[in-house]
Amino acid sequence: MQSAMASPPVPPESFTPQPLSAWRECAHCGLVSHLPTRRPGFVADCPRCAQALWPMQRRHHSFPLACAVAALLFYLFAVLAPFLEIEAYGRFSLARLTTGPAELIAQGFGAVAALVFAVTLIFPAAKLGILIITLSGLELLPKPWLRALFRWYEPLSPWAMLDVYLLGFLVAYTRLTATALVHLDTALYALIGCMLAGAAADGSLDHEAIWSSLDSSTPGPTAPEAGAISCHRCHGLFTALPGDRCPRCTTILHPRRAHALSRGWSLTLAAAFLYIPANIYPFMAVTKLARTQDFTIMHGIIELAEVGLWPLALLVFFASITIPLMKLLTMGYILTATQQGHTEALLLRTRAWRILDLIGRWSMIDVFMVSILVALLRFGQFASVRAELGALCFAAVVVLTMFAVSEFDPRLMWDAARKDDTP
Template identity: 30%
Template sequence: MKEGPVVACEHCATLHERMPIEPRAIATCTCCGYVLYRRSSVSLNGWIALVVAALLVFAIANYFPIAILNLQGMTVQASLPEALWLTWRQGHLLLAVMTGMFAFWLPLMQLMFVLWALLSIQSGRLPGDFRYGMRFLHWIAPWSMVPVLMLGVIVALVKFSSLAKLSIGPGLWAFGVLTFMLTGLSRVTAHRLWRYAEDAGLVQAPHPNLSPGRVVASCSSCGYVQNIKPGTEACRCERCHARMHRRKPNPVSRVWALIITASIVYIPANILPVMRLRTAVGESAHTILGGVIELWQLGSWDLAVIVFVASVVVPMTKLLALMVLMVNRHWRGSTVQRQRTRLYELIEFIGQWSMLDVFVVILLTAMADFPGVSQIIAGPGAASFGFVVILTMFAAMSYDPRRGWDQQPHALEAGALQSPASSTSGQIAPGRTQS
């Protein structure tokens, strides 16, 4: 009986047979416990309908104002595009481009590429550039930050509620709905779309030669597992033509360089003001910690804690955790490696949430645009903080957790095929070796 397609764990490189699982179940790695793949109860048509609905909600969220503010007879209708345009006009070009990409363009492109891929798979015929679209989707997925933007909207509204009469706009409700939709659609990754195409017989499924002495590698862009020549570290994926490496090249120097650079940039991000408030009586500058104190004084201690965690605790945690992973990379033992894998998963999960304060500053520029009465202008600290987020995310992407597992008795080689553990409750079930 022919075995199913082969899938490699992204965190430890253990090879598994992709077996059918029940709806709403997950298949986990028998070695490190990482989620290999899921099976949703939503059909292909259901995903298409959800993406179309998300695009409509996205248009509503960006067309209509998030909030309507009145101050001394003047009215401002604040929206995300208006906030980006004001930041651009104020001369903060890098900040406007950075936040515009993370909050508007990349989420929009993510939705459009997912819809395009789903429709192509449903039609039963993939376009010639499908592989390039999926490679792009795989690259932009971690940078889509609408959930972080939504939390930033809430913080900005609380900060400005005591300065002007505030009414909630349709855009806020649309962003709330969009956050839940994009959270669900984040499960439709490029790897999952390739598996849909495999099951439909539209692309070649991975069935490498696993006989003794043969070496295989997995493509990070599409998940394809293929044979490579012994001693070869880089080649082209046979399916998506992406440049693939058996292990990420030069991870030590890359990660340390990014960690050191982020640590240096983190200093001005905290010292320099992230925004300046201009009023009829003068001008005041606000740092990240100053904003936390202001929220606390306004009585919003819960939001103050959230901002403090996202803007201070999370960046420091990422930097310290990456340092721990790099310093202790030679420690051996399956238990130690599982703990290191869990730590790396934490870094991946919290990666984008540090952008919270940057989004808050951008949104406040639109809410406080009352010339001659009150204006908020982004400060140099906001751009510095944005670069810290980008650098730490690149550092996490450059780290290769598989290298720690290479010192264990298993490796990404022939004869290591496993049957994944399946569970409907999200718990890791004990696995078994396939004979």
């Protein structure tokens, strides 16, 4: 692949953004490369930081469409059917996917309830809906509509957390089997089906091919000129002025994400501040036979280890303690290094940022575990679970760190290093 360094935008004479369809700016390091012609099965990588620029799919659009329809059917079934049944102390309780959020609201944790409801029910459905409407409407519906719709597919993806929810369920289930008889119900299998079919749709989707079939503008010059700006939503490259709208997806174009450093800092610092109460305050209170015990995150992990569930204890330790701490420290380092224009370890920092972006969502395991436990153990003085303040602080830490990572623009690291090069 040919490549050229991105030049700082100079206002072109024409004010209408022009697509540079054959070129792409790497969203992670800012290198502008020439995209190869479509070769099914081939992945076009950024020559500098190895970020996949265009994973070309072998399958026709109808395959991800069929997978998404199957996932939606599984989803509808999972929402309607019971999820788990539990029998303890001669009492019986049944939970649906919506029981957890409803119970959290009743306990006064509306914000946690809204978060769980959104990432397990609304966003997965919205993602499937967008995919089905876009793929089935390619020939039928007006392209501006589809472009306005499809631009939300990628930003929604990390927030559709059925996979993380299932892992949270696994932790809750293993805890419950110690005290009660738990029956897995049909909705659980439907949820697994939904997650697998959704992953197949995601994996076989060719974003670039969809954007080019939605694109009605005529390609502009064949090489990037000064003033080329890439869109952070649809990744197209255009000759445009900062503040123009992307001709493909109507996002406002900025050479780099606006206020990336200050937003990155404020979100990281807010998360660091909340990380302390999230670990000090109890996460949940468990009542068993009229005796109530408070659990912090660490207590929960120790309890799992004490009953011999080492793999689960390690998993929760990694997801709830290590990942958030790693995100805070790494973001602090990345932000400081960018501000000071460090030139060393650019590739390493870019990869570290990419890993943070990928794994951040898995910290939600503990929040989901609490939402499942409060939904199931509702036997008053015999056995019940209450969410506590720590759960709210921890959920806020996860959301803030996810935004801290995604609001930062890793290309700024490369820009800052280059500025230092040229006196």
